[in-house]
Amino acid sequence: MAMGMASSGRRRGNRTRRAAMAEINVTPLVDVMLVLLIIFMVTVTLPAVGVPIELPESRANPVEELPDQVNISVDNAGRIYLENDPVAPGGFADALATIRRNDGEQPVIVLRGDTGLDYGRVMAVMGELNRAGFKSISLVTDGSDTAP
Template sequence: MAMGLMNSGRGGRRSRRAPMAEINVTPFVDVMLVLLIIFMVTAPLLASGVPIELPDSNANPVDQTPDQVTISIDGEGYVFIDDARVPVGGLPQALETIDRGADGKGPIIVLRGDKALDYGRVMAVMGELNRAGFNSISLITNAKGAATPVSSGSSDEE
């Protein structure tokens, strides 16, 4: 304590630093770049959250519109509206909750079905969509490879 009095009594110099008026933004930029990379990698995975192995087709690609609802049927037969799983037997009630819009026609329905599914299961979902009043349904396929050629079904060789 005596030293403190001695220094201040003689007009000694006080060592005080001036406040710094600059902000170092380098760590902030580094964090933002890492977050940007994370979002760029995960954004395509969020487009279709239900893993489905689509059948192949040679059809032209369908334009995506913002007023569309994706209905997916996975390999086990469970139905999803966008990414939400619909309880078994609850598809009619879930379809009633879809917003019809101002014109009353409703959004375009995009139907994705696993290629291992029974044809009857896909038709049952399409029947429920039709009964709910959704008449504009797009079937989504995989366009990577050529589709298996369709035979006429009549093999009358004698």
């Protein structure tokens, strides 16, 4: 044998027999699993707002999310949330005044209202939005297959 080269098997004539590898190389498996995890994390749609609300059903076409949209939620008790932060009772108009407008453009307001809400409460919130100068308001619903 040449110097520095070792053989792990026995020598039979001209053939060298090597012992079977007893360990499994898990590096490719881990690489594939990490890539799949990243793909899953990127493609899964996460809820944009963390306020738990039971949305009404509708067959409306979905609207794409915009990076500068403002989420306003009204829960079953009638409490208003700006993004994930609760708004103090009577402080909704002041909270709307804090919303920054980019280059004078009106941001898109996404209104999420609970199914059990009184229609008058939703209209009061929309009236305040209109009074504050917001003209582009989207109402969020859950998808449905059946017609009303």
